Amino acid sequence: MSETGAISIDKIRGFLESKGVKPSFQRLKILEYLLKHRNHPSVDTIFQALGDDIPTLSKTTVYNTLSLFTQKGIVASLTVVNNELRYDVLKDPHAHFQCAICSRLYDIPLKNDLFQTDFIEDHQVEDIQVTFKGVCKNCLKSRNVLDKTS
Numbered sequence: 001m002s003e004t005g006a007i008s009i010d011k012i013r014g015f016l017e018s019k020g021v022k023p024s025f026q027r028l029k030i031l032e033y034l035l036k037h038r039n040h041p042s043v044d045t046i047f048q049a050l051g052d053d054i055p056t057l058s059k060t061t062v063y064n065t066l067s068l069f070t071q072k073g074i075v076a077s078l079t080v081v082n083n084e085l086r087y088d089v090l091k092d093p094h095a096h097f098q099c100a101i102c103s104r105l106y107d108i109p110l111k112n113d114l115f116q117t118d119f120i121e122d123h124q125v126e127d128i129q130v131t132f133k134g135v136c137k138n139c140l141k142s143r144n145v146l147d148k149t150s
């Protein structure tokens, strides 16, 4: 598999250690997957993708690992889409756009200061989730095609 990304397993190992997480092979692979696939995968998606490579992996392990990562502030668990929890590696704060038709979650960069939390007095903010909902550009495109042909 050729990878263009610059994320090495060594870097991921160092990152986990810096967060106080023991970098087991399974944890490394799960975080590597999340870093390479920025499409907000669910536990099922990750389990299916890694299950072939790691025969000892169970769905419970994936779930527990993601819970641990969430606790440690490494990933964020996101809004439930179709009864599935989706996960996101925390990078710069960003909003999401959730499509009502294909259920995809898109990352939306925010250019304003919505994520400045100075105005929230005294409370300690640990997570910010902004989700825009609607119909995504791909679904709009196919919808327009359908409109024209009907």
Ligand SMILES: [Zn+2]
Binding pocket: 099, 100, 101, 102, 103, 104, 135, 136, 137, 138, 139, 140
């Ligand atoms: Zn869509």
Ligand SMILES: [Zn+2]
Binding pocket: 040, 088, 094, 095, 096, 106, 107
């Ligand atoms: Zn995201």
